[in-house]
Structure formats: structure tokens, C-alpha cells
Amino acid sequence: MSQVIVQVENLNLSYKDLHAVQNVSFYVKPGEILAIIGQNGSGKTSTVECVEGLRKPDCGLIQVFKKNPWLHRREVYKEMGIQLQEVEYPSKIKVEEQCRLFASFYKRPANWNLLLTQLGLNEKRKHPIHKLSGGEKQRLSILLSLIGRPKLLVLDELTTGLDPEVRQNMWISFENIKKSGVAIIMVSHYLDEVEALADKILYLEKGKQQFFGTQQEFRKYVKGIVPQDEWEENVSLEKLYLMIAPKTTGLTMEGIL
Amino acid sequence: MKQFMVICNIEFRLFTREFFGFFFTLVFPILMLLLFGGIYGDEPIYHGADAKIMDISVPAYSVMIIGVTGLMSLPLTLSNCIEKKIYKRFDATPAGKKSIICAQVFVNLIMTFIGISILIITGKILYHIQIKGTFLFISIGLLFSTAAMFSIGFLFTAVGRDLKSTNLLCYLCYFIMLFLSGATIPDMLFTNTIKKISNLLPMTHAVDLMQGVFAGENLLQHGTELFILGASTIICTAAGAILYRKKDWT
Numbered sequence: 001m002s003q004v005i006v007q008v009e010n011l012n013l014s015y016k017d018l019h020a021v022q023n024v025s026f027y028v029k030p031g032e033i034l035a036i037i038g039q040n041g042s043g044k045t046s047t048v049e050c051v052e053g054l055r056k057p058d059c060g061l062i063q064v065f066k067k068n069p070w071l072h073r074r075e076v077y078k079e080m081g082i083q084l085q086e087v088e089y090p091s092k093i094k095v096e097e098q099c100r101l102f103a104s105f106y107k108r109p110a111n112w113n114l115l116l117t118q119l120g121l122n123e124k125r126k127h128p129i130h131k132l133s134g135g136e137k138q139r140l141s142i143l144l145s146l147i148g149r150p151k152l153l154v155l156d157e158l159t160t161g162l163d164p165e166v167r168q169n170m171w172i173s174f175e176n177i178k179k180s181g182v183a184i185i186m187v188s189h190y191l192d193e194v195e196a197l198a199d200k201i202l203y204l205e206k207g208k209q210q211f212f213g214t215q216q217e218f219r220k221y222v223k224g225i226v227p228q229d230e231w232e233e234n235v236s237l238e239k240l241y242l243m244i245a246p247k248t249t250g251l252t253m254e255g256i257l
Numbered sequence: 258m259k260q261f262m263v264i265c266n267i268e269f270r271l272f273t274r275e276f277f278g279f280f281f282t283l284v285f286p287i288l289m290l291l292l293f294g295g296i297y298g299d300e301p302i303y304h305g306a307d308a309k310i311m312d313i314s315v316p317a318y319s320v321m322i323i324g325v326t327g328l329m330s331l332p333l334t335l336s337n338c339i340e341k342k343i344y345k346r347f348d349a350t351p352a353g354k355k356s357i358i359c360a361q362v363f364v365n366l367i368m369t370f371i372g373i374s375i376l377i378i379t380g381k382i383l384y385h386i387q388i389k390g391t392f393l394f395i396s397i398g399l400l401f402s403t404a405a406m407f408s409i410g411f412l413f414t415a416v417g418r419d420l421k422s423t424n425l426l427c428y429l430c431y432f433i434m435l436f437l438s439g440a441t442i443p444d445m446l447f448t449n450t451i452k453k454i455s456n457l458l459p460m461t462h463a464v465d466l467m468q469g470v471f472a473g474e475n476l477l478q479h480g481t482e483l484f485i486l487g488a489s490t491i492i493c494t495a496a497g498a499i500l501y502r503k504k505d506w507t
Contacts, residue, residue: 052349087345090271093267101264105352
């Protein structure tokens with residue numbers, strides 16, 4: 001465990017009466033991608049916000065670069081890049097101003113001009129952020145998470161709002177970032193993305209940890225809990241997940257008409 | 258320091274892009290000056306007085322500028338950033354939200370002083386206004402008035418549950434103070450009842466203080482104003498700071 005960048009043990013977090021995160025434990029090593037999966041409201045964002053030091057857990061141990069992120073936020077952020085699930089920027093700020101602003105926060109910022117080009121935002125650099133499309137805002141959000149040359153990236157819904165081609169490019173980019181030794185924690189609802197990128201999976205359900213391990217181990221875990229007649233070999237991660245995810249009824253015509 | 262300058266530079270640009278703040282800090286006071294200057298010209302305050310109406314109008318409009326930045330521009334910027342969770346994003350960087358808030362306060366202060374400087378220069382050039390007070394006393398007057406208005410605005414952002422309620426508080430307070438403090442309408446025109454209400458408003462004391470120090474009066478003659486403005490600053494800042502701790506920044 002000497003090389004662990006993030007270590008979480010028995011993390012608990014409540015919002016008034018709601019026990020949002022219960023006894024969650026995991027770790028992430030350099031050059032590893034951990035994907036956190038689960039339904040809406042399963043505690044994914046709450047968990048990563050505790051790792052990011054944005055929320056104070058009720059109890060449990062969290063260490064990021066061997067520091068408590070809640071107590072040593074500023075130090076931790078020097079090496080941690082964050083993409084929040086929902087983000088707004090000051091109204092009327094332009095793309096390049098936001099980049100320049102974020103670059104000023106770090107001693108050795110990345111070349112954001114190059115990142116703007118690579119993320120297809122160069123033509124939008126003089127545009128106010130509020131006039132960007134959802135996908136463009138998402139790309140900007142990714143850019144800002146990379147601007148401090150982080151050793152740990154926490155990405156909450158990395159590719160939400162991106163078109164398929166850009167999503168594929170992002171996967172390649174983050175695969176390369178991972179190879180350079182950066183640890184990545186990603187929250188995602190796209191199981192194809194998780195299958196393509198993640199080394200490990202943390203599966204949460206109603207705030208409780210159901211599984212933590214490699215993709216291979218996740219298959220064994222699912223095989224162990226689904227009835228024999230429902231089990232299928234060699235299926236995608238998405239199908240695997242659907243075998244165990246809590247079922248929802250969806251809309252019925254009866255309900256609509 | 259370099260980081261702070263970059264933040265201030267961008268905040269300054271954002272300030273100039275907001276019509277309300279820009280117009281009411283830099284343009285509106287000049288329009289008022291030109292309007293009333295056109296009406297009163299070189300008229301003295303009363304028959305035989307040395308001081309002209311424009312001599313007391315400039316310090317009053319200065320307080321109006323402080324009111325715009327302190328009671329409107331800054332609190333609405335802060336409240337907007339809290340509600341839209343803009344600070345949350347900044348809080349997830351090595352700079353933190355405090356650097357951004359400090360820069361926003363700083364830029365509003367600078368814009369206040371720029372607005373007042375333009376006003377004084379215009380008054381000097383067009384209406385030859387007389388400023389008899391010392392630089393030190395005027396600066397102290399400005400400091401107390403600015404601190405009081407900014408701290409009231411700060412308290413509003415802490416009290417307001419959201420941008421809408423902060424907006425309402427700021428607009429109500431600003432316009433009530435603007436018309437009843439003597440910042441726009443000279444208090445000599447007020448009835449006794451309105452004068453009593455006017456005396457309850459911190460902006461009234463800021464106007465009295467600024468008019469006094471501009472006219473060359475000693476600060477000791479304005480102990481009451483200094484006390485009220487100082488006390489407003491301390492109370493509003495302390496109450497605001499306590500309430501801010503309870504705010505949900507996430």
C-alpha cells in the first residue's frame with residue numbers, strides 16, 4: 001500500500017436524516033483508473049466530494065497524498081485536478097480568461113493554449129462561457145481539471161454531454177494520461193466508458209458499498225449473486241451491471257394515458 | 258501577489274461588462290452632476306453663503322457611488338457566485354474562494370475610488386467646486402463611509418437565502434437610503450418626519466461626514482457620524498461573518 005495516492009476507509013456521510021455514504025472503503029494507486037458506478041442517489045458524488053475535501057465526512061479515514069483533504073485542501077489541490085458534476089462560471093467571463101485565471105493558481109501550469117486547441121476550443125477562446133454549448137462547457141471543464149498538471153484527477157461524469165466522437169477521443173486521452181502515472185477517479189453512468197478505461201470499479205447502492213475490485217473480479221461478483229439461469233458469459237459490463245442493478249419499472253402507457 | 262493581480266484583472270473586466278455596476282458607478286453620478294450643475298450652476302447654498310450647492314453635491318454623490326458598489330454591485334456579485342456554486346469550483350483549486358472574494362471586494366473598492374475621482378475632476382473642471390478639507394480627513398471620511406456600506410452589503414449576502422432575496426434586500430435598502438439620506442435630494446428639503454427617518458440610516462451619516470470633510474471641517478466635529486459608521490461596520494461584519502459560516506457553499 002506504499003504507493004497509494006488515495007486511501008479511503010469506512011467513509012460515512014449524512015445529510016440530516018439521509019445516510020448518503022455508509023462504510024465505503026477503497027484505494028487508488030498511481031496510473032490506475034477507478035470508476036465509481038451506481039444509480040442516481042447512490043452516493044457517488046458525495047463520496048468523491050469527500051475525497052476532494054469539499055465535504056467533511058462524519059467519520060472514516062480519507063488520505064490523499066497522505067494528507068487529510070478536508071484539513072489540507074490547498075496543499076492537496078496543488079496535485080489534484082477536479083471536474084465537478086455541475087459547474088457554473090462567472091457570467092460574461094470568456095473562455096481564455098477562465099483558463100488564464102486557473103493557470104494563475106498553479107506554479108507550473110500546463111500549456112492551456114495547446115489544450116484549447118487539442119480540445120477543439122481554440123475558436124471559442126474569445127467567447128463568453130455562458131454562450132458555449134453543453135459539450136463545449138464539458139470540454140472546458142476537463143481542460144480546467146488538467147491545467148495544474150495533476151497527479152490525481154477526480155472526474156465526476158467525465159463525458160456527459162459529449163458527442164460520440166469526442167467521447168472516444170477523451171477515452172484515448174485519459175488512457176494516455178493514465179499511462180503517464182496519473183491516478184484517476186471517475187464517476188460515470190456510461191458503462192462502455194468504464195469498461196474501456198477502468199482498472200477498478202467501486203459499485204455503490206443507496207450509499208452502501210457493494211463491490212470494490214478489478215473488472216475481472218466484478219464479473220465473478222455478479223456471477224456469484226445472479227441466479228444461474230440469468231447468468232450469461234462474455235457480456236458487456238453494461239449487461240453485467242443491469243443483471244444486478246435495482247430494477248425500475250419505467251413509464252407505462254397506463255400511467256401516461 | 259501575481260496570482261492576486263491576475264484575479265483582480267479578470268474581476269475588473271467582469272465589472273466593466275456588467276451594465277448596472279458600470280453605469281451607476283461611473284456614468285450615473287456624472288449625469289446627476291451635469292443635471293444639477295445645469296440647474297444650480299454657481300448658486301450658493303443660501304443667500305450670501307460662500308459654499309455653492311455643487312460643493313455639497315459632489316461629496317453627496319460620492320456616497321451614492323459608495324452605495325452602488327457596497328450595497329448593490331458587490332453583494333449581488335457575491336450572492337450570485339454563492340447561488341450558482343461558482344465559489345465551489347474555485348474552492349476546489351489551490352487559490353480557494355477567499356482569494357476570489359478578496360479580489361471582488363478589492364475591485365469594487367477601486368471602482369468606487371475611480372468613480373469618485375472622475376466625479377471630483379468633472380466637478381472641478383465644470384463647476385469649480387471647492388474642496389477645503391485635507392486629503393487625510395477626506396480619506397478617513399471615505400474609509401469610514403466605504404467600510405460601513407460594504408459591510409452592510411456583506412451582511413445582506415449573508416442574510417439573503419438566495420440571489421432573489423439578496424436582490425430584494427439590496428434594492429430596497431439602496432433606494433431607500435439613496436432618496437432619504439441626502440445623497441441625491443438635499444436633506445434641507447426634507448420634512449421633520451422624513452428627517453427623523455433619515456437619521457436612522459447609515460448612509461445619511463456618511464453623506465454628512467463627507468460633506469463636512471469636503472468643506473474643511475475637523476473630524477472631531479463628526480464624532481457621531483464616525484461612531485455610527487464605525488459601529489455599523491463592526492456589527493454588520495461580525496454578524497455577516499457568523500452567518501457566512503452557516504452558509505451552504507457546496
